[in-house]
Amino acid sequence: MLESLLEGFQHGDRLALSRLLTYASQGKALPEILSHLKSPPKSSQVIAFTGSAGVGKSSLIGKLIELLRRDNRRVAVLACDPQSPLSGGALLGDRFRMPTQVEDDVFIRSLAATPGHGAVAEHLPPMIRLLESFGFDTIFIETVGAGQSDTAVASLADVVAVILQPEAGDDLQWEKAGLLEVADIVVINKGDLPKADHVESQVRTILGLSEGRHVPIVRTSAKSGEGIDGLWAAIQAMPRKNRGGGDGRELLLYTQELLAEWFMKAQAKNRPDVLQLIKNWQEFTNQRDVIVRKLIQLVEKDISAAGGLDRSD
Ligand SMILES: Nc1nc2c(ncn2[C@@H]2O[C@H](COP(=O)(O)OP(=O)(O)O)[C@@H](O)[C@H]2O)c(=O)[nH]1
């Protein structure tokens, strides 16, 4: 089954891509899948759109897709939305302001964000690898910005665009100020509404406080289409990050995910050895490195017994 999927994938079969993405999103067969992926001739540009619900992330991505399709670029979207389950039917309907999936060179997948991973769906890194290997030029990741998970997005994307909108209230909330820390570009969308100037000046103040960082601010309206070209130009002007795994971040992220999964499963099964370690952790605070080493030993034993971390259940 997996073999024929991988075979189909190599031949550009979108159904095979779709199935493999589902495997990856469930953490299934990751080592096999990843080891079969060929490096694409050209790496994709991964662009994260993050910001509160309703600011217009999907609408903006939809507009950019129209623009990119005019250049015949192949585009994929991974939309991580805690409110929308994988069934995604509603998402791809009216509410999701993106072109429909009829076009062959546009691929959209909505994902439920995994608890414990903040806004970032679990196993996003291998999913990005799949899309990249399939040959998409541009990959958008849509996330609802929320605290620490943004750092994870930042490490997965070449460019992080933080989307804001004019607010009824006066002040930018702190939560948004925190979001700005991960921004490579700040987008003030809904420029057709009043108060956009006010938001922009607040953003300038906050960004001005962190010296030595130049973050472009772009005004857009996904409704009128104004500013969309400028947004794309700003995105293209950003330097590419080293996403290829060469700086170790991908390895680290992957390891963290696998360990978290192992740990959660072990806890759910009430494994006595793990429960004991958790108890020790609380009692013997001066021996924590010993406890960590014991835990790693347990994981190691499991891997060799099961022939791989992914099959350890
Ligand atoms: N007036 C105005 N409305 C917008 C604009 N962009 C998006 N919207 C509307 O804002 C709502 C939320 O948009 P959506 O793209 O789903 O936001 P998301 O939750 O951030 O993905 C929808 O009703 C859109 O039609 C804009 O530039 N101007």
Ligand SMILES: [Mg+2]
């Ligand atoms: Mg959306």
